[in-house]
Amino acid sequence: MDAKRGIEVIRADDFVEYFLFPSLDQLNGDNTAEKLENFRQNVNDSVQQFTVDYIWHKEPFQLVIRTPETARLFNECKIQDDLPPHLYGLTFYGENIQDEWYIVEIINHLTKIYPHVIGRIFDADGEFLLIEAADVLPGWANPDTCAQRVFMHNGRIIIVQNETTECETNAVLPVSVGLKRIREDVNLYESDAIMKCIEQRFVGTKKSTLLHRACIYLPISAALLLKQNPQLISYAVRAFCNRDEIDMKLCRAMKHFPPETRVFTQVTFTKCLYALLTYHNYKPSHRTGWNLPNEKSNTFTAHNLGMKIACGLEICASKVQNEQNDVENSKEWQIFTGQLKQNGYFGDAIEGSQEYTKRLDTAKQYFRILSQNHSTYIDAVAREIHEHLKDMSTLNEQFNDDILFDYDASLNDSEDWMNISQEDFDNMMTERYGIKKTLRCNTDETENDSSDLGMNLNTFLTQKSEFDGVDFRPLLKEESTGPTASSITQNTGNIDFNPDAFQAHLKDMLDFVIPEDNWDSHSDSMSDFDEENIERNIDITNPNTAATLSAYMEQMDRELAATTIGSSFKTNANASNMEDDEDFDDIESFEPVDIDVNAMKNLAESYKAQFGNHGPTSSLLSSLGVRLNTDKSSSTNDKP
Template identity: 40%
Template sequence: MVSNGVLEFVREDDYIEYFLFPRLVAEDITEELNEVLLHVKGITEKFCENYIWHRDSFAVRARPGNAHLLSEGQDTKSMTCENKEELPAHLYGITHYGDNIEDEWFIVALLYELTRQIPGLIVRCVDGDGEFLLIEVANHLPTWATPENCHQCVFITNGALHLIENSTDTLPVLDGIQLIRDTPAAYRVSNDIENCISLRAGGYPARIKEHLHRATAYVPVGVAALLKHKPALIASAIREFCSRDSVDMKVCRAMRFFPPENRVNTRITFTKCLYAMLAHSNYIPDRRTGWNLPHQGSKSFPEQCLGMKIACGFEILASQAKPNTDWDTNRQWLKYVDSLRSKGYFQDLIEGSKGYTHLMDAAKDYYRINLSEIRENSLIGQQLIDDLKSIDCNIEEFRKLEASLPPSDDDSWLAVSPEDLDKMLSERYGEQSVNGDCEMTEKLTEFLAQKSFVDGVEATAPPVRPQRGVKKPKGKVHFAAEETDSPAGNNVDFDPDAFQTHVKNLLDLVIPEDKWDSNSDMSDYGDDTDIAKNIDEMHLIKTNTNLGMYMNQMDKELSKTTIGESFEKKPTEDAFDDIEDFTPVDIDLNTLKNMMESYQAQLGGPGPASNLFGAMGVRLRPPEEHKSED
């Protein structure tokens, strides 16, 4: 995006921000903060060993107390979720995880570990959705927790999550930190919430190997040498190949940096996310470039096809290389520095002094990560070319190692069967409960009886204390509206006893008597003259006549027809022994039967029946699965 001749950076939403607030007691806060930074880097390096980041790695930098001015110096369109209020001295970092959400939860696990090993460290982390930790544990939150009163109220310390109960006003971060330091036990979350977080972020770093996949690929010797030197480069290469455009396709036809003439077999480590992206990205290379892929049925085709895609990814990276930033001639950087000066970021320090240099380095660091028009891939491409010139690409050495390469890992995990999906859903949401017909209809009745508005189901209103000196009326309930300009008002009189009587009359179903004997199924209808006569008689009945007369007449006419055969009947009970050929209808079973027939007609897809079952918390298997079991 271009504005006033300057490139603006628009933040993507696949990121996680983290703020580390250590307990600082020394007079020289900057020096103590740098010591904490070194401690954090040491723990991080050990914790993240052998981890392959999908895009950005975990990285923090020291920020002084006026660090909020760094974000105020940029355009508001490029701001992140980062708090714009003045914060105490802290460590700050931001990581873009791209398509692999597992990177975000790995960072959460790392933040937990940092708070365990560094006493007094309090951490806050957010992503593009805000307080994503609360979103993950939404089913276990206390009733008072809402998105409005939980903003900036979630902290991690001593290896545990803490949640501060707050009003609708946003809690200042500094106040939240102080509350956690004073009484941490008062704000610690329940075990259910911790267990829910542990399902996503627990078990690291030992769990890293579960997300890795190793395979043999036939790649140019330059690619093999680069991956041996820096295995993490595989992520950038695959991302570039999978997001290629028409310009990148022209680059792949040239293959100037990694020609396919000299290729070797090498073992490459991927994350499962990266391997799946590469395996499902189809590409047919130009044979004129030198790619001589075998037939798809050949044993060596998977290795050669995989290597061809990886080589094209490295070629795209190398083609995007640009030199490092020239700070003295970069117009965007100079404008950013002027904005910092106008806001007092440099605190009137003399240019070239130790304090000024420290603030300038912090500003360059922030600019390089957040605002620089020279994007990440350009820097990686330049570094890749520099490394390619310095490392040894001995093709004979790689060919000696080819004979001892282990076989590739099994990639059958790429195919997820319906049974595997059901297992994942069961592990995630629990086993499906077995519901009887009575329980099902009870849930349906309870669901239909609820009132739902914009904010959800209407809660029962609390009892209202009657006014002093006002007598409570007997027999009738009066609902008085608020005072209006109308002299008559809007008072409503409601007689609950009369209302209950009318409703009972409407729903009163009379059991047929045994005097309805008949010799044939059709004898109760009579001829057309009798039916017309009955209709005329019903029109003459007064409006205040009991509705039971109508119900008796209808039951008498329908008792011997075939319509009753379409309903499921309950087993005969002693109470109906005196009534010939009468079996009461099983209301629960008929309701469930009709809903199941509707669900089967939908073939398990979305529709009224599946929506109704979902609202009642019932999850059914597709009809095809039941047929296969039968």
């Protein structure tokens, strides 16, 4: 990993890393370690209250203390930034992206209740907060100018801007420098529009809408375990969905959760977990005792899902026998400690000494949280399952009222959210990306819509394309809070240089005018075509180029004259400005081509040819904020 990436240590596409930088002066304790530990406990208590009843898909929100000494544990990345002591966390959210946004909400919440704390969060995509708010960012904000400059403070998204004295506008800003500027309130940018985009992804009071409840037929030990710790459902579902051949052998034995003890109970899933479990097919062995009813039975889903959950819990419980409980006996730990020794983590400390043991214990703590496969979580789950299985009588007394002996369909939530129609999908896309207008095809109002589409297409074609693509946002006044390389704040005595304007003026001075097709901006604008301008521009170019262009035009006219392509264009027989068509008086019954209607027709035909799939037309129109609505009852010969 490039050293200038700073503190980013990403191991996969679905990891998220987060930091909490407190002001040590605001913390209680005799030394830095004690202050951070007290602060971590307070944060964990706040997070526990904030995340009550939330089911994590893979791993929960977690924090460890990180100081300059422990930073050397991150041997994968040679960090060139002297970070102040802080709390660090890394979470693998798996298939459920909602967990990542919930962590963003947690960090935002913590910066509100602890005003002295500055938060930072990123994932494999980098500054994904700005990606979410891309449509409302100022013009100077891009991945280069915002690298390592995005923080959270007092419940707000803060972007640390460049100082006017900095030589390299796009230089990666050290995080320590960014923290200092935030505390000093120097060159900061924040926007209500950015915060609104981020808050739309927050869970907040919508946590209940992410859950799905169902009446399941489970072994009684499994039912009691899920009542005692609802978070176990995520481990059970993922263990079942990620099973291998060795796990399948465990499911045939069912040592810990025999199917003969099944009872009905209501189980709470996240919608993501429920969908994963539902669409994973598995036919159990009849010798195990799984007597599933007919698929048409109203209790089949309860039996089928209960069997899958019990198998998942069986796999989890068996891991304690297959995985080494002691960290020192794992192969990964041996490799990890070897790398620490190579990087000089233990320094001059002698093996077995107090200093060596202290550093070794710290390394173990980090290894449990930052190891790539995170197998220690499986061990913890397995040990918890075994501890509760030893004391089932206590759980039975505690949750006896939640055990049902008859199937109750009223406990099932509706599964309509799993079936999305094309109309529902279009509405979701419209709500997400804000389609501005729906253009109609094969209707009497096509003429008006084609005119609107023509204006949108011309606007699109006249946009300036940079290396990053075309910017569809309207031109905005330059924001004084966003200095760039070509604009300096006023009253500094420096020159305000605009390279685009300079280039335009230079072209005008040289009279190097390239003809622009703005004459076809409207359906009746063919009459605005100025042939003299074209001829003048051809004459001032290289004579050889002018001759070649004229030859091409003549050859094209001869080839097209022998075809029927001209009759395929829609014309405007009722053109209102016929007096402007003097150049075509020698042509009998001349009718100018309606360019907008023809563009509408061609786009509609291309859209229909996509058969509802993604294609060039839908990509172009979606960029313009437009959606075509075709009338299926109309034939292809109808008016476009």
